[in-house]
Amino acid sequence: MLEIKNLSAAVEGKQILKGIDLTIRPGEVHAIMGPNGSGKSTLAQILVGREEYEITGGQVLFNGKDLLDLDPEERAREGVFLAFQYPVEIPGVNTMYFLKAALNEVRKSKGQPELDAVDFLKLVKERMKILELDQSLLNRPVNEGFSGGEKKRNEIFQMALLEPKLAILDETDSGLDIDALRIVAQGVNRLKKKDNAQLVITHYQRLLDYIVPDQVHVLHDGRIIRTGDKSLALELEQRGYDWITDGGKKSGLN
């Protein structure tokens, strides 16, 4: 589904990604972990088309298409979704109106007809329930005045509504208390299907107690320095990042 080949990228002349290789197949859940500043969020932003980053090498294929060639909206319509780490507040844009516009764009690109108001509302209510979100949010401007937890749940709710093929969760666990974390994780798990995939970016292991990854990658200084199964995340939790990022000097491993 997603093939990242030797991807490097810079921002303002500073090299952030230094050759990333990553392949994600349908039905898989991948986690990317790593210390602050390792390039995790940069990778997420590049995958959804943030223009501030300069691609200095490599390639990203999404279902065979050159993803880096597409505008952000085209990527979304192809089925790439980012749950933002810091969802932006958009005063004046009604949430319901925004969701309808987004869903209809995605449906249109799949050749599906637009949903009428009744069916749309039904779908929205059903998906909101999964995230235990209050329906009053629909009549408020997008993210405006939402609590931190509401914003994060709203991101996953949008994911539930748009049903992307590849969902990228950028530090979705940050700022969530344990109950909100459980709700978000349950929502993500319920959306898991054979034909879609998830890329979970996180600093801590605790989200991975709920969303169990098939593969865990450790990103450091713009490179994936280790890949393993879910036990790697547990090991990182216990031992921190130093034992793999310092080149094994402290632990004697390499």
Place this chain on the structure above:
Amino acid sequence: MVEATTKSTARPHDPVLASFEEFDRAGQGSTPSWLQALRKGGIAHFAELGFPTTKHEEWRFTNVAPIARTTWTLADGTGKASEKDVLTNIFPDVPGKRIVFVDGRFSKELSSKELSSGTQTPTGLRIQSVYDAVRSTNPLVMHSLARYARYDENPFAALNTAFVNDGAVIIAPTRFVATEPVYILYLSTASKPNTVTHPRTLIVAQRDSQLKVIEHHVTLGSATCFTNAVTEIVLEESATVEHCKVQDESLNAYHIATIQTQQASKSHLLSHSISIGGAITRNNINCVLDGERLECTLNGLYIGRDSQVVDHHTAIFHNKPNCNSHEFYHGILDGKSQGVFNGKIFVRPEAQKTDAKQTNRNLLLSDEATMDTKPQLEIFADDVKCTHGATIGQLDPESIFYLRARGIGLEVARKMLLHAFASEIVNRISIEPVRERLDSKLFDMYER
């Protein structure tokens, strides 16, 4: 002072003085003497002040030379408007009474049927034309009219006062709670070039009363015309007034308006100024906070296209302690349009615990559009909270990216955000039919 050396030559306001003499002569015999005296005071101040130029600090960015150099004719009442004209121009489905003026004159035919002054009881809402009101024996009208708007320092208020003849008087008596808004429609036919009207509005909300008023200015034709309006709004103790002024005149119209408000303790004013049309538009909104624990909220939205000039000068005078004033003004400027915002907040030494907040945000949609914004805080009390913020810029790139990341195309995202920016102000209007109609107008302007 500036004019000292040019006294011997013709000045731009000479035709105005000549026009006044004719107007004054024509009114003799039918005009109450106090009103005649008031008009004479108005013209005397105007003669002294003259039309402002860009050398005047208050008019630095807005050049009214096109108004000053035109010889204006008072609308003579021959312009015609039909019921259909009214219906196609108003906000539809607004409940309540409507008072309509055609070229500055009260139109009995186009106004709500029940508006004959004689039938109103002292406890009911009074809606009357200025023409009738000044000829009635209501001391409140005589006492209030022109008492608040400073015609000794504002030349256009002086001009309006000199030619004061008609307009709307709305009085909500003590404890009267209006369940429906009052709709004032000032309709200029703009059928003959260079006509001027001086609509005058007086709104008095007596103790504990509640009132909502729409003041809507439109033109039918596209001849050059000039609306020089003055609105005085008086809020007695614990009164609540929502005033919604919408200026949607043609792009050949000049529109100068002064809104002067006077608030007593615990009163609550909500003012909206929506400016869409007009070649040159200037709104002076002056609010005197002359009581304690009162609220004054000013919302504004101005839209400039082509070579429109649109200027808001707001001034809030915190005279007493413990008052809140909040100001939210948004502007969208396209083409070669020019926007001006000046927000003065004056806090007197005794006005402790003042909470004043001012926000002016502007979007420039073209390289040639300009915006001058200036907060002007003069604070003489030490225990106050005054904040102001002004921005001039483009749409927020983060918001655009967020929408695009959800599949919404760049152009649509931009349009959604423009509409949203304007809606933030319009959504503050509580009169639903007005809010919805304005919102759909903005949708047509930006999202279609």
